[in-house]
Amino acid sequence: MRTAIYPGSFDPVTLGHWDLIQRAEKLVDRLVVAVLHNPSKTSAFSVEERVEMLRELVGERPIIEVTSFHGLLVDFAKTQGAQCIVRGVRAFSDFEYEFQMALMNRKLAPELETVFLMPKERYSAVSSRLVREIGSMGGNLTELVPPALRERIAHRLQQD
Numbered sequence: 272m273r274t275a276i277y278p279g280s281f282d283p284v285t286l287g288h289w290d291l292i293q294r295a296e297k298l299v300d301r302l303v304v305a306v307l308h309n310p311s312k313t314s315a316f317s318v319e320e321r322v323e324m325l326r327e328l329v330g331e332r333p334i335i336e337v338t339s340f341h342g343l344l345v346d347f348a349k350t351q352g353a354q355c356i357v358r359g360v361r362a363f364s365d366f367e368y369e370f371q372m373a374l375m376n377r378k379l380a381p382e383l384e385t386v387f388l389m390p391k392e393r394y395s396a397v398s399s400r401l402v403r404e405i406g407s408m409g410g411n412l413t414e415l416v417p418p419a420l421r422e423r424i425a426h427r428l429q430q431d
């Protein structure tokens with residue numbers, strides 16, 4: 272049984288994340304999409320909201336689970352019996368941060384592999400940070416977030 276963890280902040284989930292989930296799903300037997308509880312980082316959406324939106328998006332796909340985690344990713348991965356971590360790389364600018372994190376995770380847990388996947392080119396410039404910024408100013412979120420969640424995300428960002 273091959274289990275992968277796809278960790279992230281998902282604040283909020285974007286079309287880039289969704290593209291990656293669908294790519295990762297084809298490679299493993301079980302995919303755990305995991306939202307980090309990060310008390311030191313202020314977020315626009317609560318962890319519960321982020322998990323709920325991801326669950327709505329994933330629907331009834333049997334091999335995908337959505338959950339949240341505290342603490343070190345490698346410790347969470349062990350509790351899930353995972354063999355690998357999936358991360359998305361959109362552009363060269365993502366690489367340095369991802370490379371550092373992958374090597375550090377390897378130091379902490381040598382048996383765990385990090386696998387990088389590339390989302391569709393059209394999502395190269397899509398990030399949760401830009402979604403938050405555009406959404407909070409009433410901009411159009413089409414092409415940035417999944418259609419089924421667009422209203423909810425836009426509404427919520429305009430409340431802040």
Ligand code: PNS
Binds near residue numbers: 279376
């Ligand atoms: O979506 P993000 O914010 O780029 O995701 C970053 C995340 C959640 C993958 C990373 O911050 C993480 O794994 N945090 C958990 C704490 C941890 O394990 N830190 C050491 C990383 S080398």
